[in-house]
Amino acid sequence: MSAVLFDVPGPQAQRRARIGAAVAAVLATVLVGLVLWKLAAEGEFESELWEDLRQPNIARAIGQGLTSTLSAAASAIVLSVAFGAVLAVARLSDHRVFRIPAVIVIEFFRAVPLLLLIMFVFFGFSNLFSDYWSLVLALMLYNGSVLAEVFRAGVNAVPRGQSEAAYAIGMRKSQVMGSVLLPQAVTIMLPAIISQCVVVLKDTALGVIIAYGDLVFQANLIAESVNHTIVPLALAALIFIVINYSLSRLATWLERRFAERGRGGAGGTGTADLQLDPVRGGAGD
Amino acid sequence: MDTLVENRAEIWEGFRLTLWMLLVSGILATVLGTVLASFRVSPVGSLRAIGTSYVNVFRNTPLVIILVLSAAFWPTVGLNSIGVLGYSTFVTFAVLGLSVYTAAFVCEAVRSGINSVATGQAEAARSVGMTFTQSLRLVILPQALRAVIPPLTSIYIALAKNTSVAAIVGVPEAAYVMRRLSNKFTSDVYAIFLGIALGYVIIVLVLSGLLQLAERRLAVAR
DSSP states (O other), X not given: OOTTTOOOOOHHHHHHHHHHHHHHHHHHHHHHHHHHHHHHHTTTTOHHHHHHHTSHHXXXXXXXXXXXXXXXXXXXXXXXXXXXXXXXXXXXXXXXXXXXXXXXXXHHHHHSOHXXXXXXHHHHTTTTOOHHHXXXXXXXXXXHHHHHHHHHHHHHHSOHHHHHHHHHTTOOHHHIXXXXXXXXXXXXXXXXXXXXXXXXXXXXXXXXXXXXXXXXXXXXXXXXXXXXXXXXXXXXXXHHHHHHHHHHHHHHXXXXXXXXXXXXXXXOOXXXXXXXXXXXXXXOO | OHHHHHTHHHHHHHHHHHHHHHHHHHHHHHHHHXXXXXXXXXXOHHHHHHHHHHHHHHHSSOHHHHHHHXXXXXXXXXXXXXXXXXXXXXXXXXXXXXXXXXXXXHHHHHHHHHHHSOHHXXXXXXXXXXXXXXXXXXXXXXXXXXXHHHHHHHHHHHHHHHGGGGGGGTOOSHHHHHHHHHHHOGGGHHHHHHHHHHHHHXXXXXXXXXXHHHHHHHOOOO
């Protein structure tokens, strides 16, 4: 527990904490129970609803939606990493011709809501891109720009001595970047990249604005067909929570592993210098 | 370009709604997030569990789902008409959805802010006899809130952009206006996009400027 706030509690404090815990647990249970009871009273959990939801075509629709969500997210994350790497290299370049356009691109796409980008690609290039590619490209533009900054932070977090040593033994600039800085930076950045996967996965849900048939779109269709909104959408939310929670745990685990290896390795890789919050730098998108 | 000028009244209305949602849900999310953060660092086990589950549920759910559920949930539990200051009920539902979503991120930012306060500070507070609430309110939170401004800045910026998602549930804010205009004036999509995007860029720049100013104002030598 966070030692900042309290000392190791004594017997009396422990008793008080236990009583408080019981009271809070009871209150929370009562509150959740009241909400569920009210929803049940309004007929949100009627037995017909569950019969409707057990139909095979509902399961198929959810499966289709999940597949669409995952495939869009997978393409988007691969393209984002590539786009982000290109932007980051341009951003770190010594030449202004590359650096300035990269800064403009990164700052612009990070400041514009993703929903606008999706609509723009879809409406602006409607004869060029399908709904799938509109979504994937918009996700790439936004997340690529976010990842570019992550990559930049990662490369800058590699201790200066590494690049100095590489220059000292006569490596060229591209060699220093390619065989010394990037391999070390990737290890540091992997947790942040995985956290960004969570963001991408959540953001594919914005595809509903262009009627892309993802999980949320299918859940909405089901909600309309069974005339109940809460259960089908809560189900979709549950699927997202399970996937995203697992990804977040993976990111945290990797980060801890790298941190341990960084401490154990000779001289350290500087992992500790980089404050890459596993709790997504993007914060809320 | 003409499309933007001709429809400036509608665009302005859209951005006014965007700013209103940003303001109200920003305040609500900050309050709720801080309460949740105090749950997550409290010595009471079940409060910690509540805070942790809240964060894990709301941070991992797409905002669209939360907004759609919010629009369905509040009327079902009996909140049918809560228009505030002339803004319609479904704007309020969207604001509530945005608030509960953003609160999860605020909670994490505040929690890491609290953990960034040096242990000695709290130990000193306790050793002069302050209670848990006193040391939190008088010693730790004032310091934590300063440490928390940079992450909060990016949360508020994300919130400003996230208000656009309310377009999906039919709130006529700026992104909704963009969709309507893009459908109506198909030849002008580029100008419409650039115009509305510029509006968001300005909001983001002003917001980060203001918060940087606050950061510098509040900075104390530590």
